Amino acid sequence: MPLVIKDEYPEKLFRKDGKRLDGRDLDELRPIKMEVGVIKNADGSAYLEWGNNKVYAAVYGPREVHPHHLSKPDRGILRVFYRMATFSVFDRKRPAPGRREKEISMIVSDCLEPILFLELYPGTSFEVFIEVMDADGGTRCASTTVAALALADAGIPMKSLVSAIAVGKIDGKRVVDLSGIEDKAGEADFPIAITWYNEEISLLQFDGDMDLDEMNDFLEKAKVALSKIHQIQLDTLKSKYLLAQGELTNEKEIEGEN
Numbered sequence: 090m091p092l093v094i095k096d097e098y099p100e101k102l103f104r105k106d107g108k109r110l111d112g113r114d115l116d117e118l119r120p121i122k123m124e125v126g127v128i129k130n131a132d133g134s135a136y137l138e139w140g141n142n143k144v145y146a147a148v149y150g151p152r153e154v155h156p157h158h159l160s161k162p163d164r165g166i167l168r169v170f171y172r173m174a175t176f177s178v179f180d181r182k183r184p185a186p187g188r189r190e191k192e193i194s195m196i197v198s199d200c201l202e203p204i205l206f207l208e209l210y211p212g213t214s215f216e217v218f219i220e221v222m223d224a225d226g227g228t229r230c231a232s233t234t235v236a237a238l239a240l241a242d243a244g245i246p247m248k249s250l251v252s253a254i255a256v257g258k259i260d261g262k263r264v265v266d267l268s269g270i271e272d273k274a275g276e277a278d279f280p281i282a283i284t285w286y287n288e289e290i291s292l293l294q295f296d297g298d299m300d301l302d303e304m305n306d307f308l309e310k311a312k313v314a315l316s317k318i319h320q321i322q323l324d325t326l327k328s329k330y331l332l333a334q335g336e337l338t339n340e341k342e343i344e345g346e347n
């Protein structure tokens with residue numbers, strides 16, 4: 090029986106009808122679903138399904154710093170732990186956190202730190218645990234996006250949310266929101282994050298080659314896509330409070346009837 094190698098790259102990343110392999114147009118995002126308050130033990134939590142990516146984020150804090158020597162007398166600290174489950178990818182992923190996971194933890198932390206008021210919480214820590222259960226390209230962006238949502242769900246004062254997306258080039262064409270296969274077989278991968286309170290870029294990595302015109306176009310495309318993602322984050326947070334408000338109103342009505 091021939092050995093099946095799932096990760097073999099296709100020759101072309103576009104179909105005959107001009108669509109991408111998963112049926113999307115150049116600027117089309119994969120389906121996105123977000124939810125908050127999914128982990129009851131956490132101070133705040135969120136879940137994100139972004140295409141085939143499935144990512145949880147749980148936030149704890151402000152709380153005592155362990156180990157103590159990491160604590161800072163004049164401000165709180167933020168610690169981010171990005172992990173990919175061993176079953177989240179096709180290849181054999183080692184259970185212990187590798188260099189990639191440490192790098193992505195640092196990237197996500199750098200994106201989140203500017204939106205927090207850490208100076209208001211001396212001697213404490215905020216810990217963000219991110220677990221990728223299923224990975225299919227763009228997990229650093231998905232993790233940044235879902236972690237920001239979990240921080241907001243925890244009720245931690247924030248300047249704004251932060252949203253992230255990867256744009257890139259496949260078969261010579263510029264596309265938004267690379268899937269796993271597009272990330273691996275394409276020519277360029279360009280993850281970008283925006284902090285919304287000042288509209289500054291808090292993540293910009295690049296793998297591949299492009300000229301300045303292309304870069305400007307990528308930034309424009311990313312900004313349009315990021316606005317859509319931001320809106321989903323806001324709607325997800327609002328829906329939690331609208332639900333709670335609805336429940337409260339119902340309770341009051343029932344009390345009034347009795």
Ligand code: CDP
Pocket residue numbers: 178179180182189224225226227228229230269272
């Ligand atoms: O996930 P992201 O695009 O932020 O990071 P990456 O290192 O560029 O990885 C791209 C994709 O490769 C991931 O989303 C996974 O789908 C896949 N991957 C994998 O199959 N095995 C790994 N050990 C790491 C990543």
